[in-house]
Each structure stands twice: as structure tokens, then as C-alpha cells.
Amino acid sequence: MAIVVQKYGGSSVATSEHIKAVAEKVGHARQTGDDIVVVVSAMGKTTDRLLRLAGEVSRDPSPREIDQLLATGEEQSVALLAMALHDRGADAVSLTGPQAGFRLEGRYGSGVISEIRPDRIHDLLGEGHIVIVAGFQGMNSLGDVMTLGRGGSDTTAVALAAALGAERCEIYTDVDGIYTTDPRIVPEARRIPVISFEEMAEMSWRGAKVMHPRAVELGALHGVEIHVRSSFDEGPGTVITGGERLERLETRETVAGIVHDYDVARITLNAIRTGPGTLSKVFTPLAERGISVDVVVESGAQGGAADIAFTVKKGDFEETMRLTREVAEELGGAAEGEQDLGKVSVVGTGMLNRPGYAARMFRTLGEAGIPIRLVSTSEIQVTCVIDAGNVEEAVRRLHRSFELEQVAEEVAETSQDGRTDV
Amino acid sequence: MAIVVQKYGGSSVATSEHIKAVAEKVGHARQTGDDIVVVVSAMGKTTDRLLRLAGEVSRDPSPREIDQLLATGEEQSVALLAMALHDRGADAVSLTGPQAGFRLEGRYGSGVISEIRPDRIHDLLGEGHIVIVAGFQGMNSLGDVMTLGRGGSDTTAVALAAALGAERCEIYTDVDGIYTTDPRIVPEARRIPVISFEEMAEMSWRGAKVMHPRAVELGALHGVEIHVRSSFDEGPGTVITGGERLERLETRETVAGIVHDYDVARITLNAIRTGPGTLSKVFTPLAERGISVDVVVESGAQGGAADIAFTVKKGDFEETMRLTREVAEELGGAAEGEQDLGKVSVVGTGMLNRPGYAARMFRTLGEAGIPIRLVSTSEIQVTCVIDAGNVEEAVRRLHRSFELEQVAEEVAETSQDGRTDV
Numbered sequence: 001m002a003i004v005v006q007k008y009g010g011s012s013v014a015t016s017e018h019i020k021a022v023a024e025k026v027g028h029a030r031q032t033g034d035d036i037v038v039v040v041s042a043m044g045k046t047t048d049r050l051l052r053l054a055g056e057v058s059r060d061p062s063p064r065e066i067d068q069l070l071a072t073g074e075e076q077s078v079a080l081l082a083m084a085l086h087d088r089g090a091d092a093v094s095l096t097g098p099q100a101g102f103r104l105e106g107r108y109g110s111g112v113i114s115e116i117r118p119d120r121i122h123d124l125l126g127e128g129h130i131v132i133v134a135g136f137q138g139m140n141s142l143g144d145v146m147t148l149g150r151g152g153s154d155t156t157a158v159a160l161a162a163a164l165g166a167e168r169c170e171i172y173t174d175v176d177g178i179y180t181t182d183p184r185i186v187p188e189a190r191r192i193p194v195i196s197f198e199e200m201a202e203m204s205w206r207g208a209k210v211m212h213p214r215a216v217e218l219g220a221l222h223g224v225e226i227h228v229r230s231s232f233d234e235g236p237g238t239v240i241t242g243g244e245r246l247e248r249l250e251t252r253e254t255v256a257g258i259v260h261d262y263d264v265a266r267i268t269l270n271a272i273r274t275g276p277g278t279l280s281k282v283f284t285p286l287a288e289r290g291i292s293v294d295v296v297v298e299s300g301a302q303g304g305a306a307d308i309a310f311t312v313k314k315g316d317f318e319e320t321m322r323l324t325r326e327v328a329e330e331l332g333g334a335a336e337g338e339q340d341l342g343k344v345s346v347v348g349t350g351m352l353n354r355p356g357y358a359a360r361m362f363r364t365l366g367e368a369g370i371p372i373r374l375v376s377t378s379e380i381q382v383t384c385v386i387d388a389g390n391v392e393e394a395v396r397r398l399h400r401s402f403e404l405e406q407v408a409e410e411v412a413e414t415s416q417d418g419r420t421d422v
Numbered sequence: 423m424a425i426v427v428q429k430y431g432g433s434s435v436a437t438s439e440h441i442k443a444v445a446e447k448v449g450h451a452r453q454t455g456d457d458i459v460v461v462v463s464a465m466g467k468t469t470d471r472l473l474r475l476a477g478e479v480s481r482d483p484s485p486r487e488i489d490q491l492l493a494t495g496e497e498q499s500v501a502l503l504a505m506a507l508h509d510r511g512a513d514a515v516s517l518t519g520p521q522a523g524f525r526l527e528g529r530y531g532s533g534v535i536s537e538i539r540p541d542r543i544h545d546l547l548g549e550g551h552i553v554i555v556a557g558f559q560g561m562n563s564l565g566d567v568m569t570l571g572r573g574g575s576d577t578t579a580v581a582l583a584a585a586l587g588a589e590r591c592e593i594y595t596d597v598d599g600i601y602t603t604d605p606r607i608v609p610e611a612r613r614i615p616v617i618s619f620e621e622m623a624e625m626s627w628r629g630a631k632v633m634h635p636r637a638v639e640l641g642a643l644h645g646v647e648i649h650v651r652s653s654f655d656e657g658p659g660t661v662i663t664g665g666e667r668l669e670r671l672e673t674r675e676t677v678a679g680i681v682h683d684y685d686v687a688r689i690t691l692n693a694i695r696t697g698p699g700t701l702s703k704v705f706t707p708l709a710e711r712g713i714s715v716d717v718v719v720e721s722g723a724q725g726g727a728a729d730i731a732f733t734v735k736k737g738d739f740e741e742t743m744r745l746t747r748e749v750a751e752e753l754g755g756a757a758e759g760e761q762d763l764g765k766v767s768v769v770g771t772g773m774l775n776r777p778g779y780a781a782r783m784f785r786t787l788g789e790a791g792i793p794i795r796l797v798s799t800s801e802i803q804v805t806c807v808i809d810a811g812n813v814e815e816a817v818r819r820l821h822r823s824f825e826l827e828q829v830a831e832e833v834a835e836t837s838q839d840g841r842t843d844v
Contacts, residue, residue: 016478023479050498056438057445058505065508068516072494076472081492083480086487094490101567120565144520348784379476 001212002167003125004029007039007135007157010173013077014044014230016084020229023084025172026130030090035125037164039135039157040081042073050234062363063108064144067137071145074134082132092130095120098145100131102138102156104298110149117164133160147201151212158215169219170224173210175231177238178203180404181258186394188405192238192256196349199256200226202381205262206345212351216240231262255357256400257349264316265296265339266373269326272333274298282308282333285323295343295376295385305333309374311385314339320419342391345383346398355403356383366400370394406416424589425547426451429461429557433596434653435499436508444653445506447594448552452522457547459586461557461579462503464495470559470809485530485592486566489559493519493567496575504554514552517542520567522553524560524578532571533560538585543714555582558619582635584644584723591641595632598652599660600625603680603824607817610827614660614678618771621678624650624664625809628767629683638662654843677779677824678769682813686716687739687761688795690731691744694755695726696720703753704730707745713738717765717798726756731796733807736761763795764813767805770821782802792816 006026013019022040030036050069054061078094085092101117121187131167135153138280148155154171161169176191183189195203197220210228217250219226220242229237269282279298286293291312299307312320321337328335346361361382363371369392374385386394399405436440444462449469452458453458472491500516507514523539546553557575561566570577576593583591598613600622605611617625619642626635632650641648642664691704691755700811701720708715713734721729734742743759750757768783783804792815796807808816821827 019479053438053502054505055443057502060509061505062508065501065516067503068504068518069498072497075494075497076475076491079487080479081486083476083483086484094487095489096567134507145518173791215770232842247613302833386667 001033001035003035003037003161003164004171005037005039005155005157005161005164005166006130008041008172008231009153010044010047011173012172013040013081017081018231019043019077019079019080019084020087023090023174024080026081026085027088027090027094027233030130030411032322034167035334036105036123037131037133038081038120039133039153039160040074040077041153042070043077043080046073046076046281048064065312067108067147068145070147071134071137073386074136074284078132078134081093086129086130090130091128092132093124093135094132095124096134096145097129097156100133100160102174103345104138104140104146104148106146111140111146111318113138113148113155113159116159118160118163118369121131121160121164128394137329144198151214154212155188155218156213158218158222158224159225161224162218166224169224170245171226171228172231173212174231175210176233176235176249177228178210178240179257181395181399182260183351185260185392186258188403189399190405194239195243195256197242199347199349200378202347202378203257203259206343206347206381206383207259236353238269238365255346255404258398258402258404259345259346259347260394260395261343261345261393263313263315264311264341264343264385264388265320265337266309266341266385267316267317267320267335269324269331269335270307270333271305272308272328272331274306274331278306278331278399279308282324282327285327286312286320289319289323291320295374295383297374303316311341311343337393340388341386342388343383344391344394344398345381346402349380361398365394367379368393368397403416423455423457425457425459425583425585425586427459427461427579427588427591428594429501429575429591429656430463430594430653431575431596432468434594435450435462435503440495440504441499441502444594445503445512447653448503448507448514449510449512452552458459458545459543459555459582459588460503461555461582462496462499463557464492464501465502467493469614472717480531481614481749483647489533489569490567492569493556493559494530496558500554500556500763507552507554507579509583509823513550513554514554515546515774516556517546517560519578520538520554520561521601522555522560524654526538526560526562527569527580528568528572530568533562533568535560535570535577536580538581538749540582540585543582543586572719573636576634576637577640578641580644580646581646583646584640587644591646592634593637593648593650594653595650596653597632598655599650600630600632600662600694601679603668603821604682607682608680608821608827609724611821612655612827614664615658615676616661617776619662620802621769621771624767624769624800625681626677628765628769628803628805629681630679630698633662655830677826679767679769680817680820680824680826681825682767682817683765683767684810684813685735685737686733686763686765686807686810687736687759688731688733689759690729690738691753691757692729692755693727694730694750694753696728696753700728700753701730704746704749708734711741711745712800713742717796717805719796719798733796735765762810763807763811765805765807766813766816766820767803768824769803783820783822786819787816790815790819807843 031032070339082092103115104111105114136157179189201216226240370390431626504514504516525537526533527536538750648662666825718732792812
């Protein structure tokens, strides 16, 4: 009997009516004969409400106590979902992260899973129960509750699927799959039936909000096939996989999708002296403060002076400017920056073998009169930093230019049928 | 260095402002040099809100899942109080019931404490922390969360005080102590400065809502002196004790207070055949269904037929009538009952030696024209069941008749001063 892990996000369990609807979906899944493990997030805005309370009692709440506080949100959801399943006559047991065997290490608020001891889950499944597990949390070596931080519940679900040897991990959310781009910007955007782990990870890092890249990478690492589906309908969704179905696909589709991101600030060090260790001097102080740097461009040194430009999230802009200004002056140059920017990325595994795609992206933006501020490329993506005001137009033009709306419908259909065979 | 356990109820932590006020009180207590352990209930109406959600998703929620759900309320409070203490510069650590070493057994929703392993609390106190413990909860042998049921957080506090060898357990609540009777009925009601465990347990069982009798009895068992005080002012409150201070007092005060209760229904079996085992035949079916019976009166058998009358809580009335009717018919009699009743009790340790007090109670009610329906007496209380509409008048007359408003103020003052020496 196969094990299937399902994950329902906060919007899927926002009210008691939502919880009852999830119980119905879970109950149906159980009736197929599979063993079902369900991972649940906190109800709707619970986490926000708890963080607001924390902010009211403390100017700088301790991470340990924040974790103790936030973990209760998921604990409420699992108990309520178990009750709703009982009400439908199903056998179900709720487990907190610690009860489910999640052992975490690292810092409060951003724990990493060191081990999952799934004995109790296996026992409960063996007794015929549906097992409901609180997402986002586990226990550290002190016996304290710790949360996983960003991407928490998706990561819980995929990690659990790996630990249990589950056949697949189903992520239920408020959209019906991964799209070639944001359908609010491009109405012709198309649901992607099958996508590789690598492409999905890039799309997540670069702006697609549906799945957290951490969970996607964990799925790639352990070969856990992930199905992204809607909580509210029965559609086939998107399968994220590394398996043979993908190989067929790879010969056809070279660009999977267009993603964008408005949380972008640019910082440039102008005319600094460069030499061995310059980049380290610039970026080490940022890394020490946990500031993530994305697109980095170093212009060729001319007469010993060079420019270095990079992007950070807007929330890190002020601190980054302060730190960078010191380094720039030390290196005989100056720092400047701007915040009103966005990024647009073309993502696809086939791009490596077809360098023409980067050129097509630049040409498309050029024809639209959209200036490109910075460019970064990797094996499976090209990202352009542009003015925030140009992002929507860029997404629309790129989607059309890469003919993403025109993929034959039978491809999607084949994949839909394929899904149930996996 | 003495250990002091403080307990704050739900109304004391109802909002973030309340939590900050509690943090201030706790911080002051810490500055006296004592080691402080704080037990906290769920915020305000949290438990009610969670139970309403449970009722929305399930017609008959499982007790295990109810416990999993409700325990989160206290877990939120402890984390928030720890944060508020940090914000004041105090060292504090929050612990859930399981983390604090509470091991429970029995049924979900009404667990009993089998063991407290206080090692972690001692370690944290040794490191200079204030320790905040979630009331009302612990872990059973399966590793599951379990709640203590009624009187939960008071019981947590007193049990913890016993396990830690604390000097005293301070119960902070929304009134400033135990009163000779309900001040809403008798404005002259007087705060009782010192009261015995036995009297307090009787008053709690018989209607005083401030302390749960379970916690009082635990205090008596382990000799934990309990101080009941207001969360909102600095008054001396009431000391519940079995120590030497009480002996002085016992020679003076024979009646501690007048309590009342409206949750009373009467059931009478009329003209039944009695013999050995009759009472068992009547009450065993009730005990099997967890129905508590209070005042029981058996009239002398006349010609082999007798009457048995007793009271139950109103919520148990219908089921009790159904069960009792069967037994009554089996015994050749009939059952009848009524619900619109109340109880009024005079409680005091000195009553045993002064039988005149019961007579004074009956005379007082008689002079007021209040019919007495049933009477029950024990060593330290006399309880009369009367019509609900007569309860307030009975309380007023009894308070005056037993001269409870006239106790010399110096008694209270002596006890206040004495308090800090304990």
C-alpha cells in the first residue's frame, strides 16, 4: 500500500468550513486505499495575529519564545482537522512536529531538519489511521520547540515524504498548479503539466510564490515527486519531478516559464580598486549579517578600477548601503543604489543548449524600449533587472515571444493521464 | 533563596496590556531575591474560542484532540509572558507542561498528575531565570498532550509548589481575596485574612468560585500555603494555610463564610421499599455515568417504605431523572424532581464543637420565612437547599446573623503583617 503525503496551506484551513472541506478531500484520498499523511499549516492569518501580539508585548521578542508561540498555530490546525475527519467517520490522529519525530538543529526561527524518526507515524498508519502532522516545527536537542522558518510547511511535507518512502507529496494550495507566468498579468498563461525540480527551484527562487524553493530542492535531493494542486477543485495540477516523464518533455519544451519579482534593490560600487579578494571584502560583511545577495555583475577592470553591482531584497537595502559605502570608500570608489526595480526571469532546462534564448530575451525587451539594468545567467535561467514600472509589460512580451501560450494541449493531457500511473 | 510559585488566571492575561502588567508584577517579585516560577492560563476567552471551533468541525470531538487543541492556549500565554519579561530586561524562559516535567495519567480532558520531574525548572532557576510554565497540561505515557480538566491551572500551580518545595503558592485573580460571602449580595462582606485548607475546600465545593477545591485539597495534602491576591492591586489577599497562624485564629472564628450555589436540582424517590443495598441500587447507576450527587437525605423507613432525596447539578437533571425513575418503580415507589433551587452553606472549622450554629442557621431562615427543603451537615459546614428565589435574602440574613461583618480589623492586620514572615 502506497503512502501519500498531502500538505494544506493556511488559506486551505482558514475557517472551520475550510477545514471540513479539507477533511472531505483527505477522506476521499484514504478511500483509494493509500496510506495518507497530512501536513497542515496554521489557520489563515493565525501566524500574523500571534506575531502582532508578540510585537505588542516586546520590542524585540526572543526567537525561542517566538517559536514556542508560533508552533501553537499548526498544533491547533492538526487537532481541528483530526476532529473533522472523526466527524466523517475516519480514523485520524494529530501529531505535533515533536510527536511526529521531527528533530531540528540550527537557530530558532530558521531550524533545519537533522532527523525524522517516523516510527510513531508508521505505527499509526499500520493501525489504519490517517496521520495529521503539524507543519513548520520540530524539537531541538534541548527538547524545545523550534520552527523551520521560511517555506516551513512545504519543507515538512517533502521531508516527511522522503523519510516515509512516500510515493508522492501533494501540495494543495489556492491556485491549481504552476503557470508559465502570473495569470493576473498574462491571461493566456498556461498551467505547466510537468516541470523538472531544477526549473521549479529556479522559478521559486526568482518569484513564483506557489512552492518554496527549499522544499523543491529537498524533493530533488530525495527524488520525491511533488504534485501541486488546488485545494478547491479536482484539477490535475503540476507535477514536479526528475523522473523519466521529464526526459520526454525535455526534448520539447526549452522554456518552462517567465517569473518576476518586485522585491529588488540594486547597489553599485563605482570605480573601486580591484584585486584578489575584492569580492570577498565586499560580500563577507553582508553574509555575516545574513543578507542574501542575488544578481552580481563585475565590470572588467579598466586601469585598475572596476564597477561591482548586485541586488538585495528591499528590506536589506539600508543596512547594505551603509556597509557597502564603507568598503567602497576604502577601495577608493563610491557606492550608490536604487530601490524602484524589479526582476524578470526566463527559466527552462533546455536553455543551456540553445544560447539563442538569452539573445531573444534581450531583443524582446529592446523592441519594447525597456532598458536592462543588470543581467545574470545560469544554466537554466536568464534574469534581467529592469525598472519596476516595466515589469508587467516585460512579462507579457516575453510570454508571447517564447510562445508559452501555444504549447499543444495534448501535452498537458498526456501528463494528466500519466499522473495517476506514477 | 526561597522559591515562590505565582499563578495568573485567564482574565489576568486577557490582552497584551494585561500581559505587560503581569510581567511588571513578576519582575518586582523577582527583585525581592526569591526564585520565581509563574504558572499561566490561556488568554481570556481563548479556550472558549477553541472549543467553539471544535464544535464547528465536529459534532463529538475526540477528547485527545480537544486536549491537543486546548493546550495551545496556555502555550501562547507562556511565550508571550516570557517575551514581556525580556522586554523589561528580565531573564525568563517559557515551558509547556510536558517541558516542565508534568507527567499525567487518566482520561484525556481530566488528567491527574502522576509525577512532576522538576529537574529542568531547577536548572533554569539555578541559571537565574524566571520560569514560566503552561498551566492545565502535561504529557501522558504515549507522549501525548493531556489536560487536567477543571481547576487545571490552580492545580498546576499548587502541585508545582509542592514538587519544588516552594515557600508559598500565590494565586492571582480578578478579586482581592476570599470573602465572608459574595460582596455583590452583601456589601458588608469582609475579606478573610487567613482561612484553613478545610474551610476553603468546603467553601470552594459549595460555591466560592475563586479557588478550585481540587487545588485547595492538594495544598492541604502537601502543606503548601496558598495566597489568593488580586492581579490588579497590591492588597494582602487571603492566606489559605494549615499552619500555626491558623491555630490562633481557630479559637476566635468559628464561621469563616457563607457561600451559595444556584446550580442545584433536587430528585426524590418517594415511598420506596428499603433494605440493605437500597442506596447502592439508587446511586451506582449515577456514579457509573460520572454524575456527582451532593446533599443526600434518607427519611426514616415507615412500614418498610422510605423517601430518599438528593441534589445533582442542573446539567445532570434529565439523565438522573430517567435513571432514578426506573429504580424507584422497581422498588415500588415513584420519583419526582425540581430544578429551580439553590443552596446556601455556612462554613467554619469551629462548628463541630458548637452545635448551636446549625440551630442558629435554621432559626435565621425560619424567621425570614424561607422554607428549607433539604439539609446536609458535616464537621465544618451546614448546607440548606432552598428555593432559588430565596438565596440572596438567605445569604444577607445569615451574614448578619453570624456577625461576619463585625470581626475586629486588627485580626486582619495581624495576618497581613504575618504574611511576609511566613
